[in-house]
Amino acid sequence: xxxxxxxxxxxxxxxxxxxxxxxxxxxxxxxxxxxxxxxxxxxxxxxxxxxxxxxxxxxxxxxxxxxxxxxxxxxxxxxxxxxxxxxxxxxxxxxxxxxxxxxxxxxxxxxxxxxxxxxxxxxxxxxxxxxxxxxxxxxxxxxxxxxxxxxxxxxxxxxxxxxxxxxxxxxxxxxxxxxxxxxxxxxxxxxxxxxxxxxxxxxxxxxxxxxxxxxxxxxxxxxxxxxxxxxxxxxxxxxxxxxxxxxxxxxxxxxxxxxxxxxxxxxxxxxxxxxxxxxxxxxxxxxxxxxxxxxxxxxxxxxxxxxxxxxxxxxxxxxxxxxxxxxxxxxxxxxxxxxxxxxxxxxxxxxxxxxxxxxxxxxxxxxxxxxxxxxxxxxxxxxxxxxxxxxxxxxxxxxxxxxxxxxxxxxxxxxxxxxxxxxxxxxxxxxxxxxxxxxxxxxxxxxxxxxxxxxxxxxxxxxxxxxxxxxxxxxxxxxxxxxxxxxxxxxxxxxxxxxxxxxxxxxxxxxxxxxxxxxxxxxxxxxxxxxxxxxxxxxxxxxxxxxxxxxxxxxxxxxxxxxxxxxxxxxxxxxxxxxxxxxxxxxxxxxxxxxxxxxxxxxxxxxxxxxxxxxxxxxxxxxxxxxxxxxxxxxxxxxxxxxxxxxxxxxxxxxxxxxxxxxxxxxxxxxxxxxxxxxxxxxxxxxxxxxxxxxxxxxxxxxxxxxxxxxxxxxxxxxxxxxxxxxxxxxxxxxxxxxxxxxxxx
Amino acid sequence: xxxxxxxxxxxxxxxxxxxxxxxxxxxxxxxxxxxxxxxxxxxxxxxxxxxxxxxxxxxxxxxxxxxxxxxxxxxxxxxxxxxxxxxxxx
Numbered sequence: 024x025x026x027x028x029x030x031x032x033x034x035x036x037x038x039x040x041x042x043x044x045x046x047x048x049x050x051x052x053x054x055x056x057x058x059x060x061x062x063x064x065x066x067x068x069x070x071x072x073x074x075x076x077x078x079x080x081x082x083x084x085x086x087x088x089x090x091x092x093x094x095x096x097x098x099x100x101x102x103x104x105x106x107x108x109x110x111x112x113x114x115x116x117x118x119x120x121x122x123x124x125x126x127x128x129x130x131x132x133x134x135x136x137x138x139x140x141x142x143x144x145x146x147x148x149x150x151x152x153x154x155x156x157x158x159x160x161x162x163x164x165x166x167x168x169x170x171x172x173x174x175x176x177x178x179x180x181x182x183x184x185x186x187x188x189x190x191x192x193x194x195x196x197x198x199x200x201x202x203x204x205x206x207x208x209x210x211x212x213x214x215x216x217x218x219x220x221x222x223x224x225x226x227x228x229x230x231x232x233x234x235x236x237x238x239x240x241x242x243x244x245x246x247x248x249x250x251x252x253x254x255x256x257x258x259x260x261x262x263x264x265x266x267x268x269x270x271x272x273x274x275x276x277x278x279x280x281x282x283x284x285x286x287x288x289x290x291x292x293x294x295x296x297x298x299x300x301x302x303x304x305x306x307x308x309x310x311x312x313x314x315x316x317x318x319x320x321x322x323x324x325x326x327x328x329x330x331x332x333x334x335x336x337x338x339x340x341x342x343x344x345x346x347x348x349x350x351x352x353x354x355x356x357x358x359x360x361x362x363x364x365x366x367x368x369x370x371x372x373x374x375x376x377x378x379x380x381x382x383x384x385x386x387x388x389x390x391x392x393x394x395x396x397x398x399x400x401x402x403x404x405x406x407x408x409x410x411x412x413x414x415x416x417x418x419x420x421x422x423x424x425x426x427x428x429x430x431x432x433x434x435x436x437x438x439x440x441x442x443x444x445x446x447x448x449x450x451x452x453x454x455x456x457x458x459x460x461x462x463x464x465x466x467x468x469x470x471x472x473x474x475x476x477x478x479x480x481x482x483x484x485x486x487x488x489x490x491x492x493x494x495x496x497x498x499x500x501x502x503x504x505x506x507x508x509x510x511x512x513x514x515x516x517x518x519x520x521x522x523x524x525x526x527x528x529x530x531x532x533x534x535x536x537x538x539x540x541x542x543x544x545x546x547x548x549x550x551x552x553x554x555x556x557x558x559x560x561x562x563x564x565x566x567x568x569x570x571x572x573x574x575x576x577x578x579x580x581x582x583x584x585x586x587x588x589x590x591x592x593x594x595x596x597x598x599x600x601x602x603x604x605x606x607x608x609x610x611x612x613x614x615x616x617x618x619x620x621x622x623x624x625x626x627x628x629x630x631x632x633x634x635x636x637x638x639x640x641x642x643x644x645x646x647x648x649x650x651x652x653x654x655x656x657x658x659x660x661x662x663x664x665x666x667x668x669x670x671x672x673x674x675x676x677x678x679x680x681x682x683x684x685x686x687x688x689x690x691x692x693x694x695x696x697x698x699x700x701x702x703x704x705x706x707x708x709x710x711x712x713x714x715x716x717x718x719x720x721x722x723x724x725x726x727x728x729x730x731x732x733x734x735x736x737x738x739x740x741x742x743x744x745x746x747x748x749x750x751x752x753x754x755x756x757x758x759x760x761x762x763x764x765x766x767x768x769x
Numbered sequence: 770x771x772x773x774x775x776x777x778x779x780x781x782x783x784x785x786x787x788x789x790x791x792x793x794x795x796x797x798x799x800x801x802x803x804x805x806x807x808x809x810x811x812x813x814x815x816x817x818x819x820x821x822x823x824x825x826x827x828x829x830x831x832x833x834x835x836x837x838x839x840x841x842x843x844x845x846x847x848x849x850x851x852x853x854x855x856x857x858x859x
Contacts, residue, residue, distance in 0.1 A: 345835065
């Protein structure tokens, strides 16, 4: 394996590693660092090419130094005309090299052939080199191009330098050895094929797959018989979305043994059939969400090994020093992580032509499904399905939508199809989106929660051992501050090698940074979060979370995987995306992970582990519970995706609780995304109508779902249909009143 | 592949043995934990390899990769930013 720095074209202290069957890890002396992620086995010369390292079958390592081939080496692909002796090497700046695999002679072919400034995948098939670029670099004021992408270097039309919209970001492009063509001006990452990291000449005409995204959905393109075919998939998380492309790393499609392959994108693993091509798309389906930030994965000695980008310091002063580790497990383990919950759209306020079917949208494998429709023109949307992925489309249902109105379709529980596509009968500007979830959410009273038995529940009279945590920047240790009644009463280290507590200082400056600050408040109605000028409301957990713990307020927001935030607010963990490093998290794009009743004072990742503070005093040491000899320090240890075991997100609250409401003024948005069963109680002190408004895609604006007529002083109860979902809900009354809008999520 | 072995850290005046628990004033591990402790292989200034068998929820802590492989672990180069694992391959 090899590690990478952020944006280093000319090397860095990062390393090439080898790990033997007994898990002894050796840092290769040939290491040159940089920002590499390329890997391919060159079939004819029997060499592994990983970054700029060429390793033969005896283990001999040769390296092309940055002086000869500077760049962030992101992909290696078979050569178009001399594949037995040469490879293409693709850099993140968009540069393309040709390398002789025997002599390591390097020829720089192009500086930056196509738009985009964040090169990712490259692969050769069907006589084409296909490259992906997932980022856009803007000039001052968000206009033009920044220094990292120079249209003058492109060898495609300069028309691409005039963006048609803000959606023109990155690119998917082809090179036939002479001519470059832009397939799409959208953000793409991995490019690969059925032979994966070991392509051969025999497979030169196999299909090629590439995965990207836009504001609507994931975009899976298949090159087959020289033509690209588009398929749309929903997104499980929105961390990866920003235009700069920094937050995706290297999502991959890769074989993982037993004939299985995984597709990883936007926080979800999918089963990906290695036979995937037009007419043979059956079997692509979600496995589940994950929190780990995954740049690569593989099968090794029968184990699934997942690489990580865990700790970076771009926006995380409590990271100490950049670090990452591997995770070892099985394919089956992935099904014990997050549920298959995702959202995506075919159209987002897009012009839609009458009678033209959309691209196929994945519906297979999600247990609960709802489709949302909005149009500026009265129209009917015809839904067709491909049941088996054989490109045989049959009518499924129709949904009529009035002009500027909202409609939805709830798929029945026994609905089964691989793809759905949509056709409008009238030309219109429309949004059509999907919210998917499943029934596999962990039972909050199930056996998974036993993993956290060492952590104190809220309401336990004896205060747990509480610590603030920060990996050290001057050693490999973890710095641990012991806190009582909000005051630091002890400083220790957790030793990196022995995993035992030792003497050690934390330091006054770090202690100031470690002290948790509150990002949220609580009122009678709900949890309240201010984010990017918005007031957002979240469900409450146990009432005990209204107040600080006996030892002080717990940590609520922290970066524990690189470049994305994890929040622990009022008994629920949330995945909260960033927009830019050093900017605050974007709570409007948040999604719950799991809910709990634990007194978790702090949480962090360190040496690949997730550490939770809040262990009950007197808990004996165990493999996953570190306890000092005097019993004054203790931490729970696991891995980041253990958090799913706490159980599905639950909570209660609302935007109004006996609130003075103005007529026609909408409430604050209240989070609905990611919760399972939902019920609503409405009450007002005078007769009025209250509309329930939904934001289902974060882009089409709030839409009226239902309007309820209330009698003064009488509560009205409403149960949302099983499977119903949207991202945010808000309420508007037609009369000034004192009102309650209360949602119970179970 | 160069074979490394434990050695004294003359430049830092430290010993690899410093990382064993008895010299770090560490408490004894509970009896239920693996008896073997991880080992660092080093040259004079840098870690060149690690070994270990402690396994916690899918993670072997000794396989952690850092931006700096210095013995001290000291991290002073903010420009390095991150240490992602870019590729794994059998």
